[in-house]
Amino acid sequence: MSPGPGTEDRPEWTADEMMTVAASRQLRDGTACFVGIGLPSTAANLARATHAPNLVLIYESGCLGAKPDRLPLSIGDGILADTAESVVSVPEVFNYWLQPGRIDVGFLGAAQLDRLGNLNTTVIGGSYEDPKVRLPGAGGAPEIAASCREVVVVVRQTPRTFVDTVDFVTSVGYGRGPGDRERLGLRGGGPRLVITDLGVLEPDPDSLELTLTRLHPGATVAQARAATGWPLAVSDDLVTSDPPTDVELTALRALTATLGARA
Amino acid sequence: MARIVSLADGIAELVSDGDVVALEGFTHLIPFAAGHEIIRQGRRDLTLVRMTPDVIYDQLIGMGCASHLVFSWGGNPGVGSLHRFRDAVQNSWPTRLELEEHSHAGMANRYVAGASGLPFAVLRGYTGTDLPRHTPNIKAISCPFTGELLTAVPALRPDVTVVHAQRADRAGNVQLWGITGVQKEAVLAAHRSLVTVEEVVDRLEPVPGQVILPSWVVTAVAEVPGGSHPSYAQGYSVRDNDFYVGWDEISRDRDTFRQWMERHVLEVGELE
Numbered sequence: 419m420s421p422g423p424g425t426e427d428r429p430e431w432t433a434d435e436m437m438t439v440a441a442s443r444q445l446r447d448g449t450a451c452f453v454g455i456g457l458p459s460t461a462a463n464l465a466r467a468t469h470a471p472n473l474v475l476i477y478e479s480g481c482l483g484a485k486p487d488r489l490p491l492s493i494g495d496g497i498l499a500d501t502a503e504s505v506v507s508v509p510e511v512f513n514y515w516l517q518p519g520r521i522d523v524g525f526l527g528a529a530q531l532d533r534l535g536n537l538n539t540t541v542i543g544g545s546y547e548d549p550k551v552r553l554p555g556a557g558g559a560p561e562i563a564a565s566c567r568e569v570v571v572v573v574r575q576t577p578r579t580f581v582d583t584v585d586f587v588t589s590v591g592y593g594r595g596p597g598d599r600e601r602l603g604l605r606g607g608g609p610r611l612v613i614t615d616l617g618v619l620e621p622d623p624d625s626l627e628l629t630l631t632r633l634h635p636g637a638t639v640a641q642a643r644a645a646t647g648w649p650l651a652v653s654d655d656l657v658t659s660d661p662p663t664d665v666e667l668t669a670l671r672a673l674t675a676t677l678g679a680r681a
Numbered sequence: 682m683a684r685i686v687s688l689a690d691g692i693a694e695l696v697s698d699g700d701v702v703a704l705e706g707f708t709h710l711i712p713f714a715a716g717h718e719i720i721r722q723g724r725r726d727l728t729l730v731r732m733t734p735d736v737i738y739d740q741l742i743g744m745g746c747a748s749h750l751v752f753s754w755g756g757n758p759g760v761g762s763l764h765r766f767r768d769a770v771q772n773s774w775p776t777r778l779e780l781e782e783h784s785h786a787g788m789a790n791r792y793v794a795g796a797s798g799l800p801f802a803v804l805r806g807y808t809g810t811d812l813p814r815h816t817p818n819i820k821a822i823s824c825p826f827t828g829e830l831l832t833a834v835p836a837l838r839p840d841v842t843v844v845h846a847q848r849a850d851r852a853g854n855v856q857l858w859g860i861t862g863v864q865k866e867a868v869l870a871a872h873r874s875l876v877t878v879e880e881v882v883d884r885l886e887p888v889p890g891q892v893i894l895p896s897w898v899v900t901a902v903a904e905v906p907g908g909s910h911p912s913y914a915q916g917y918s919v920r921d922n923d924f925y926v927g928w929d930e931i932s933r934d935r936d937t938f939r940q941w942m943e944r945h946v947l948e949v950g951e952l953e
Contacts, residue, residue: 555755
């Protein structure tokens with residue numbers, strides 16, 4: 419993990435903290451966000467604790483408008499039900515809330531991602547029947563990717579993750595390119611941002627290819643290229659992310675401290 | 682009318698080798714004790730069905746109870762991978778495990794169709810993914826009114842569904858609340874059902890957000906206090922997060938796993 423600015427052995431923040439802060443900044447107050455566990459959940463709860471107190475968190479366990487005061491370990495942690503505006507069945511979450519396009523932002527992670535934002539959480543290597551690595555599978559991701567107004571992907575940038583071709587399309591980004599989402603009948607807008615520990619990628623307006631538009635402080639284009647399994651396009655208007663503020667870091671560390679039981 | 686039975690009798694009567702069995706629970710109210718009883722009774726060749734096979738399915742798979750798994754997300758929630766599930770898929774240990782893989786929306790709708798007495802469900806999903814290529818039970822269908830291309834999935838009708846709930850009365854009416862997942866749909870979709878409960882009471886006090894499964898849709902009820910541990914039963918117990926984290930280490934190695942199962946499941950009788 420590359421440290422944020424500071425001295426060599428005492429970083430002021432970690433790359434993961436920068437990634438989580440960058441993700442939380444993307445969540446606008448008052449919007450509805452479909453939250454997965456892990457980094458997305460941390461980022462969404464950080465947003466609630468800082469600039470977006472009225473962010474509506476929706477967990478696929480059926481908790482709508484959850485307001486946990488500590489990080490949940492899982493999407494079905496009792497604190498989500500205890501603090502939710504409403505707890506509904508799982509069929510209801512998917513059929514009434516997600517499928518019709520009522521959710522503004524879907525937050526997704528992935529084991530593999532390609533240059534058009536297609537995501538794999540199913541198998542890596544070998545064949546589907548006889549894979550090298552069996553991953554958890556789809557869960558809610560295919561429909562989140564299909565139906566949320568926009569998708570934000572949060573994932574660490576490595577050559578193993580950022581691959582030329584995903585081994586399995588679990589969730590569709592831009593498919594094979596412009597026009598593909600429309601042809602497939604996917605109503606949501608697709609991946610608007612990919613936030614990593616090195617920077618931020620956004621789809622090129624014409625080709626939809628993920629392009630590096632932002633570097634986190636301390637990260638370099640060479641580092642980002644080395645961590646990407648395709649020739650990474652870099653925006654002419656490449657900018658540097660604002661470093662985490664004291665307020666953001668304090669809130670984030672207070673939140674992660676609540677997750678004592680996690681490995 | 683549901684009969685009140687012991688856990689051992691309920692499993693012996695309702696779960697047979699080769700059955701399609703759903704033990705549902707969405708993080709909350711997972712029927713661990715019932716799963717352990719299935720392992721103790723040595724059931725084989727089961728088709729296990731569940732949206733989120735987690736630690737209890739890792740245990741059933743690792744102990745060789747299952748030949749097929751129908752699912753949408755197999756992991757240790759908030760922790761990582763299921764090592765026994767992975768070992769079965771990647772190395773056929775202890776036996777080969779065939780997969781039928783869906784998304785959550787697909788699985789939820791398969792139960793809804795089963796509970797609704799319909800042959801299939803329609804959803805807007807799966808298009809553009811590789812899932813339909815590997816799962817024959819996902820088909821394209823066009824809307825008869827607009828021609829829009831949608832997806833159909835067949836109804837899921839388990840031979841038996843097992844769920845855990847907070848309580849039942851002596852007539853076998855079951856009350857559950859909190860995160861209710863797909864438990865109601867899974868019970869209504871099944872041919873037979875077993876509900877383990879924290880307690881059997883004389884009278885069910887109404888609770889906000891409760892789901893009632895009336896006695897006449899449930900086959901049997903067994904009183905099993907703590908039957909969802911290490912998951913939780915809202916109002917009765919909290920989730921044992923340390924267990925889920927610890928399972929990662931226990932399940933990583935085949936021998937360690939076997940020893941743990943012998944000590945904590947096989948050598949332990951029914952929780953009573």
